[in-house]
Amino acid sequence: SASPAPEPCWMEPPAPSLGHGAGFPMAPDPALCTVRSPVALQVGDVKTDLARPGVAVIDVALPPTQPLDLQEIVFKNSYTAFLTVRVQRRRPCDVGREGARKWVTCLWNHCLMPSPHTEAGSQDYFSVFRHQMLCDVDQVTAVRLILRQPSPVWLHFTLEELRLYPRGQQSLQTGFPSWLSNLAPQQQPENLHGGVPDPEKVSTEVQQLWVLTEMIRANQTAARIGRFDVDGCYDINLLSYT
């Protein structure tokens, strides 16, 4: 009869970085949409032309009955250097109109790879928020991402894991990026001789502290115990390849 397994007194490898899965406030439900594969824009015959096009377009279709108030676009880069985003919006004046809706540019030439011939930024994760956009992105019905990669050294470029997040999630947790990112007005240097502090500033600081304490509470401390054996035993097999 085997004795119950002893509690391991050796520590797991460090926990994943804070902000990953530990209740980091990002809207948990991306909007439903259909992401088409990128289409290269090329002059001439696509099959025989050897030159790299350097521009591709990804069209994202949203369900026509559910226009989206866009909060955030999240994606993993795959060797795209510059990103332009255009949207189609449903406007009250469009009701009943059959003609093509206008495309509006909401992000222009956003740089993802500062040095397009080299790796920096090539496989990083990015977020684009509504407040970074050039126009209002409410009631969006279609999104078009225009990818540019001017360097000819890369064989393919695209965006992966593309997700669109809608606005207006209820819990404060998920609202974290939005109001925190609205936190930075042009900050005046602190007036140390002033009397009563600015209530706006105080309330934003309090909110920030609240979120921080929530984050901290959600995570265990990483205090180490320092034992490497299991109950005094370090009699091991061969090393395993996982």
Add this chain to the structure above:
Amino acid sequence: MLEQDTGLSLAIAQIVQRLKGSSLHSQLERQARGSLHKPEIKLDSLKEDIKEFLKTSGWEKRLQNAVYSELNVFPSPCHPAAPPEHMKEPLVYMRKAQGSWEKRILKSLNSMCTELSIPLARKRPIGEQKELLNKWNEMGTDEPDLSLFRPVYAPKDFLEVLMNLRNPNYENGDQPSFRNHLGLIQVPLKVKDIPELRDYFSELGLNTGQLGIDDSTQVPPELFENEHVRVGQTVLTEQDSAAAQQYVRQGCPTALRAELWALILNISNQPEDILYYEQLKSNVIQHDLLVDSLIYKDVKLTASNDDYYFVFEDYLYQVLLCFSRDTSVLEHFSYSSATPPKSYIRGKLGLEEYAVFYPPNALSQLNSFIISVAPLCFLYHEPSKLYQIFREMYVRFFFRLHSISSHPSGIVSLCLLFETLLQTHLPQLFYHLREIGAQPLRISFKWMVRAFSGYLATDQLLLLWDRILGYNSLEILAVLAAAVFAFRAVNLMEVTSLAAAEAVLADLSTLKVMPLLQIFLFATVT
């Protein structure tokens, strides 16, 4: 990429979480509680008064130093959508290459274990434990039979792996074109060019005083040296890590170096640190690991034969054997591209509760950086402090020389930086060496992978490592390697084989590091 504010809050939260539960945290709490008895602490302004007390008693400074240390060591937080392996290494093909390299090493260790029928780990019988304890300070006198042990890998094996790194999405055509690099490294990482390096290393410029140049005997000390020493003493009195890091960019006076490095690395040698070291020592006494024999062999081969380092042989054993038992080193795997090797307690294969890391600090590739411990022995004589300094240097810098990653201080970037600098600024030399089959990286790789330890004279090496600490980067190693080639360019242009080129560059012990760096960065006509 994270928005600036979100990124800042996330960084703050991460640092708070890491410091929570540390001994500094409990000390601060104890100090705060103890201060309640003091008359200047009033109940209605409790928070402010305690903060003021912590400031005046120097505890705030210690907290600042701890925060600064965390900022230096850990990378900035990733995007929340990024998985943990992305923080270790963002490029998938690099992760894969590191994984295969590790597998090779594991296979080598396992096969050594089965061939020699020596267990990976073994509990020592009591008699042997007593014997080792008695001999602890003179392990160098032991002459065990190590002929059957071979190093897990040689630096040139590692260089082969780096040479074969390819990005599958990069146009690696067979036809030579602008896409192919002329050197050995073929991955398109971003490296700094000379204008960027001049900006980055601006304190090494011609108009700034340097130890290693402006303290030579011909220069009157009133011009620079005296003032610099005085500033160093002030920095030490203030106990400010960030100021110390800025200060050492111009070099450390010899008398102040040990303390300044300890300040920058945030090592204070508290009683609990000494206890921790003693605990590690007892772990060494209790269990014998296969890697111990590899460590012995490596030390015997490298440091014991070195004219400067042989005196420290015993220290090296103590530090390295303890280091391989230290589980706190496991923390650095969260930002290293490497993954710790795992094993299971005998008879419990596959049961996660019985999984352990082997060796306990999960570093089986100790060779070729062992020699980077030796220079520290000149500065620190107390074993537990020597140990802590070495450990901190390893988890901040030296681990990057032994793993495949895209980090700017990683060995791949350093190799590419070296080759690019040489090619851009000494194109004739580069072309000539390439034509005779003497790719420059083949010669300079071993210098960089050991951070020049064992090649430069010790005082010069310490001046170089001052700058590594000061700039928190290893890029200076690549710049120095290129500067050495530039210095010996005339002789190198006349050689006709790799062996002859190696001979020209065999002896670096007479080189003065700082003038070479200054000339290469600031006085070379581009």
